[in-house]
Amino acid sequence: MFKHLFKMIWNKKKQNSLLIVEILLSFLVIFAVFSFALNSYNNYAKPMGFNYDHVWAISYNHTLETKNPDSVTLVYQTLLRDIQSLPLVVDAGYASSNIPFGSNHMSTGITTNGLYVDRVNNFFMDENYVNVMGVKMLSGRWYDKGDLASKTNIIVINKSLKDKLFGNTDAVGKFIGDKPENRKKVIGVIDDIKTDGDYQAPTYGLYNKQDTAAYIWMGRILVKVAPEANAAFEGQLYKLMAGRLKKSNIEIEHLDNKLTAYNKFTLVPLIILSIVAAFLIINVALGIFGVLWYNINKRRGEIGLRRAVGAPGSSVSAQLVYEAMILATLSLIIGAFFAVQFPLLNVFDLPASVYLFAMLFAVVFIYLLVLICSLYPGKQAAAIYPAVALHEE
Incomplete structure (x- = not known):
């Protein structure tokens, strides 16, 4: 079955290449967001080491x-x-x-x-x-x-x-x-x-x-x-x-107020990365919907023939979902190759565990995104009546 799916994906490599690139870019950005967020959380969980409450700083x-x-x-x-x-x-x-x-x-x-x-x-x-x-x-x-x-x-x-x-x-x-x-x-x-x-x-x-x-x-x-x-x-x-x-x-500042302002400044890169990731996620979701919807319309005759010879609707739906998951896997293999370089080269001097967990979370996130986006088009394909599809052909 998977051999057949790979053959179908290869035959439409030009059509699928753009989607693979979109998923790859989304993975890399989401990997960066999770790395930043996990590192920030790990640091946040550590104690401050001193008591800044009711401490004022006088500058002169x-x-x-x-x-x-x-x-x-x-x-x-x-x-x-x-x-x-x-x-x-x-x-x-x-x-x-x-x-x-x-x-x-x-x-x-x-x-x-x-x-x-x-x-x-x-x-x-x-x-x-x-x-x-x-x-x-x-x-x-x-x-x-x-x-x-x-x-x-x-x-x-x-x-x-x-x-x-x-x-x-x-x-x-x-x-x-x-x-x-x-x-x-x-x-x-x-x-x-x-x-x-x-x-x-x-x-x-x-x-x-x-x-x-x-x-x-x-x-x-x-x-x-x-x-x-x-x-x-x-x-x-x-x-x-x-x-x-x-x-x-003379200027008098309260350290608790300075901490609040400093934290907001520190989180600016994370907010920017999250916004970029959100736009990419929307583009990937729309791309998956568009590609699968296009496939359904182009392959109505194929789907109708499969239904006519006895293929259940769940099998037709699963085929489209598998195709989307394989495309995601191809993107993630390429993305993981680049992501694994960060802990190996000790980029930004962050703990290796931060990168590894960020990579894991990004992979799970991409798979869930692709799965959710492919379920509805797959359901629509399963609802095609064989007689209607063959009549249109």
């Missing part, structure tokens, strides 16, 4: 007229103490511009024991960061005030970087960096935090201690406030900042 620019380092340090340290002394402030600390859910990123590459790791996020913050953000220490410790005055090269890393560089062994007390001038001693390992929103995986992270010379360029203050902090308190905080840093551009 350095406008102090004094150039004396001691005076600059005194101004910024006094400003932070005054913010911490406000009644609704739980804690506060300075941070570099690449705060969570922001558009700024600072990345670097490090080499340790001959292993090079690229795209490592470089963070700078003070000793208050863990308390403000609720970050979990997995081993070792965070910086204290004594470290900020020390000239010892020390560093805190996150779990992903620790696993990459040191595997399952403890990283505390070990060194990163192969060059003597760049070697830093690991004093602590913190849990991974998703600084790029719910749908992005945690990245490698270096958490550097802030020294007194960093006040000029830090540019951010993270403030943990009490749940009852409102717009009136935000205005009070703004006045405090504006009074101390005159001529500075």
